Amino acid sequence: xxxxxxxxxxACVLATGLGAFVGCGGDKDKDNSKTVMNVSLNPEVEFVLxxxxxxxxxxxxxxxxxxxxxxxAFENVEGKSAEEAAQLFVQVSAETGFLVSGTASxxxxxxxxxxxxxxxxxKALYQGVKSKVETYLADKAITVKMELEEGITEEELEALVxxxxxxxxxxxxxxxxxxxxxxxIYESRKETADFYSQELKNAYYxxxxxxxxxxxYETMAENIDVLHKLACDTAFELYSGAVELIETTRLTMLVKxxxxxxxxxxxxxxxxxxxxxxxxxxxxxxxxxxxxxxxxRLASLEKVVEDTEEALLKAGADANAQLDxxxxxxxxxxxxxxxxxxxxxxxxxxxxxxxxxxxxxxxEEFFTKFESDYAAFIEKAKTDWANMxxxxxxxxxxxxxxxxx
Numbered sequence: 001x002x003x004x005x006x007x008x009x010x011a012c013v014l015a016t017g018l019g020a021f022v023g024c025g026g027d028k029d030k031d032n033s034k035t036v037m038n039v040s041l042n043p044e045v046e047f048v049l050x051x052x053x054x055x056x057x058x059x060x061x062x063x064x065x066x067x068x069x070x071x072x073a074f075e076n077v078e079g080k081s082a083e084e085a086a087q088l089f090v091q092v093s094a095e096t097g098f099l100v101s102g103t104a105s106x107x108x109x110x111x112x113x114x115x116x117x118x119x120x121x122x123k124a125l126y127q128g129v130k131s132k133v134e135t136y137l138a139d140k141a142i143t144v145k146m147e148l149e150e151g152i153t154e155e156e157l158e159a160l161v162x163x164x165x166x167x168x169x170x171x172x173x174x175x176x177x178x179x180x181x182x183x184x185i186y187e188s189r190k191e192t193a194d195f196y197s198q199e200l201k202n203a204y205y206x207x208x209x210x211x212x213x214x215x216x217y218e219t220m221a222e223n224i225d226v227l228h229k230l231a232c233d234t235a236f237e238l239y240s241g242a243v244e245l246i247e248t249t250r251l252t253m254l255v256k257x258x259x260x261x262x263x264x265x266x267x268x269x270x271x272x273x274x275x276x277x278x279x280x281x282x283x284x285x286x287x288x289x290x291x292x293x294x295x296x297r298l299a300s301l302e303k304v305v306e307d308t309e310e311a312l313l314k315a316g317a318d319a320n321a322q323l324d325x326x327x328x329x330x331x332x333x334x335x336x337x338x339x340x341x342x343x344x345x346x347x348x349x350x351x352x353x354x355x356x357x358x359x360x361x362x363x364e365e366f367f368t369k370f371e372s373d374y375a376a377f378i379e380k381a382k383t384d385w386a387n388m389x390x391x392x393x394x395x396x397x398x399x400x401x402x403x404x405x
Contacts, residue, residue: 228344
């Protein structure tokens, strides 16, 4: 498990409300700038590149993306060029059937790439990536349609930061420039590099935010007079209870094996595996072999994928609707804590340096505890994707053996 933890600058300005702390930095030199590269087929993967366009982090943007990046080929992706990273993406996609060998139908084998840099830089990067990918796939007799998308907008980067840094409020995020937004994304992605689950990553980001708020309160509580301490502690206990309810609900609805989301994800994996394997089989057939019955079966399997994906999205939406309500209550509870602290004349801005130092000191402990508490879920997520990948690769291996025979 990677232990790289994002630390806050001592110059960070701490805020109140649900977003109690913020990572910040000044304008960065060009040599320190980073770029986000998203590669999408159906699996969607995000690469953060350094100023030399070398990969410094990789992250799945959807559940199927976790299958791709959990592959052994991605173990040493950091340090590879943007071109090499994109090749790895299509390599694993081809091995698992997301890319079709043989005759591809409309909508298949379409790879989209987008960057967070300016249009000229994006175009130059794209040409290098396109050349590398097409050269690799030519040897595999796979034809792809590659497109350079409009680019990742600042609004989209802000949405990513809001997702992976929930401790920041909208005003704090809006105050960051493009390089700072990408840097914040990069630091957060490093921490969840081995979490091959969208919901585990969300759980980590939000648990971290709550943990850092606790540090903020504990630091300020050292300065509360006896008269106000009981009221402040009582308010914080109510907030802690609201946070615990969020954690329990997340586990019950999204993370545990018997949760609605994980049950739906299992069904989706099984449906997708059956569909991709049969699609690869059909694509390898001569056109005259593709009978109406075969095509109907393929369409039926695709419909099952669509239905299970819809059920998966609904399970996630239902759970997150409940969580949003609980998080709003937690915010109200923490606002009440801040109000009590203000009544005691204790304000975060007066203790910002000490709070920042204490939060830095607490982060490694928080990471280790989360890793330990969620160890079984972290391991299961990786195992489940590995099992799916094996089932998909077996189909590919069988097809290769038949061709050689």
